[in-house]
Amino acid sequence: MTLAGLPLFPVTVVGSWPRPPYLLEALRSRQAGRISFQEFNRVADRAVLEALKYQEDAGVDLVSDGEQRRDNFYSFVVEKLEGVRLMSLGEIMNYVEDKEAYDNILRSMDAPAFSIHNPTVVDRVERRGPIALDEYQFLREHTSRPIKITLPGPYLLTRSMWVKGVSDAVYPTQAALAQDIVAMLREELIALRDEGAEFVQFDEPVLTDVAFNPEVKERTFMCASMAASSGDPMKELVMALRLMNDITRGVDGVKTGVHVCRGNWSRKEDALLRGDYEPIVPYLLAMDTDQLVLEYATPRAGDMDSFANRKKLSEIGLGVVNPRTDQVEDPEFVVGMVEKALAYFSPSQIYLNPDCGFGTFAERPMNPPEVAFKKLQVISEAARQLRETYS
C-alpha cells in the first residue's frame, strides 16, 4: 500500500512509542558499554514488533518503528556517526558561560537529568553507515503499511552538536558543521527514498524555543542546544529554513515533513513552552517539504489562525490528542478539531496524529502503551466518522 492508496484523514504517529522494561534494561546495558549496538538491536527487534502491533491494532495507517532503537530523537546519532560523543551535564557545565542561569533554567524546565547527555562533535563527523535506513529495512520486512521514518532536523543537530570550546577545534563555526550535517541527512533521505520509504519527517522542535525565548543566550530546549546562538531569532529561523531546503531540494518520490512542538519531556504544563505558530509560520511555509506535523491538542499551541489566508501549505499533520495526559480524548474532540482545521485546509490536506511521540525520551515516556494505544484508537474512530462525512 502506498500513501496514495490511503483513505482521507490518514492516521499516523509522530514517531516514538514507550519502551518496554526489557528494552530499557538493554538500553542501560548498552549505555554502560556492557553490550554492543548489535546485541542491543536484537532486543530492540522484539520491541519494534510490539510497537508496530499496537499501531496496526489501533488502526494507524502510516506506521513508525516507535523509535525503539533510540534513546531519544537526536542523541541516538552517537551510534551512527563518527566524531560525536555524549557529554554529561558535568562536562557541559565546564563550557557554559553563565553556570548559575543555566542551572536555574534546568530546574524550572523540569529537565530530566538523563536527557542531559549532549551529543557533541569532538572530531570530523562521518556516517558509520545508515542513520535510519536500517530501522526502515527491519520495519519494511514486517508490515505492508506505509512507513514514516523520523530524522533529527538539520538545525537541531547543528545547534546541539556544536559546542564552543570543543567542536570549534574541528569545525570553526556552526555553519561549517551544518554543511556536513546537511550532506549526511540529504544522503539519508535519498537512500530512504530509493528503498521505498513513504514518509520522512524531520524533527525541529527547537524552533519554538528560538522563536519564544529570544532573550535566552544559551538555548535550553531539552538541552538540545548548548551552543550560544546569534541571539537573533530571525537569523536563526532563516538558517533553519536554508538547511532544510538544502536537504530536500530536488528530492522527489518521498513525502517529507517537518515536526515542530513545544517540548514533550514533562507532564508539567508550565515547564513546557507556550505560544502560537505565528512567528515561525512564514519560515515553515517556505520549507520545501510536503507536510507540517504540528501539535494542536494542547491549548499552549494556540489556534489555527496562523494559517488564515496562506495558501502554500500542501498538508498538515494535525495534532489531535495530547500524549502527556491520562485522560483519553473522545472521538468528538478529534472530529471537532478537524472541523476547525477545515476552515483552513481541505480534507485531502489533513493527516491525523498525536501532538508528539509517546516516548520522546526512552527513560521518561509520557504515557504507558495502554493509554497511548487508546488515544490512537480514538483518532482512528474519529477518522472513520470523518471519512463517512467527507468521502
Ligand SMILES: [Zn+2]
Ligand atoms: Zn514533538
